[in-house]
Amino acid sequence: MQTIIQQQLQQIEQQHNIQIIYACESGSRAWGFASPNSDYDVRFIYMHPMEKYLAIEPIKNQLTFPITSELDIHGWDLKKTLQLIHKSNATPFEWLQSPIIYQQQTDLAQQLWRLCAHYFNPRGNVHHYLGIASSALQNLSGRQIKIKQLFYILRPLLSACWCIQHKQIAPMTITPLLQLLPADLHKHILELIDFKNTVIESHIIEISSNLHDYITTTTNHIKSQIPQLPELNFTTTQLDTFFINTLKNHASHEHH
Structure with a gap:
């Protein structure tokens, strides 16, 4: 799949006359809790030749492609990305620390990541993560929930807690975030991640009262x-x- 993705990215560069600075995985595979049927969420940052930015016509600041059964590819122009970093948007913060990189100009990617640290606004990031968790919480009926949705509640809640406690950008992967959990829940969630590796994303589980309380309190x-x-x-x-x-x-x- 890696090869297919890299070929696709090279085609995109040629077709659109752009240069890809950075391309990564941005979904559950990168977060560290994929299911067997998780698709590939490829995100990239690109730039146009300089003349395009100086031209009268506005440039295309994002590129979207039809989603296939297993591949979802989406890219942002460098200027748009920098505008979002200026607003302390958590999405580029996550992309730039993805553990799965498909293509990159290393020095530029590293400079971008250093810029992110400078533009970290704790309140904005906590709001963002709380919003994601709150909308995923609507999928909880009683104590039953699809396993994918449970992680869509847990990861942002832990990310928000990280921003509050550490006053820095939250890690993208779930492993360091789990350190914030009480020991019993930490163990329980690790078991659930192993279980999620074996079932489809829509598999419904019943969550323990302990975990339910933790979610509410947090x-x-x-x-x-x-x-x-x-x-x-x-x-x-x-x-x-x-x-x-x-x-x-x-x-x-x-x-x-």
Whole structure:
């Protein structure tokens, strides 16, 4: 599958006359709790030749492709990505620390990741994760839930707690996040991840009262913490510098 994805990305570069800076897995496979039927969620960051950014016509700032049964590919233009990093958007923060990388220009990817750390706004990130968890919580009827949805509640709740406790970007993978759980639940969730590896995503499980209580208490705890978190605002200076330098370097490497 890796090879198929890399071939697809190369085709996309040629067809759209772009350069892919970074391409990664962004779904449950990267989070560390895939099911046998999980699809591949490929996300990439690309840039156009410099002239495109200077042209009168607005550029395409994202590329979307038809989703197949196992492949979902989606890309963002570098400028759009930097605008989102400026707003402390958690999505590029996650992409740039994915454990599964399909293609990258290493130095640029590393510089982008360093920029993310500078643009981390705890309150915004906690809000984002609480929102994801809250919408997934609507799938909980009594104590029954699809196994996929349970992880769509747990991962963002733990990510929000991480942002509150550590005052830094939450890890993308679930393993370090599980350290935040009480020991008994930590063990229980590891067992559930092993189980999830063997069943389809829509498999319904009954969650323990212990886990149910933890979810409720943690959700309320996060809500109570939000007002105390700083609301940070950032200038775009570092992003502008990175963007201009990247375009200039790219232009000087192009052979006309």
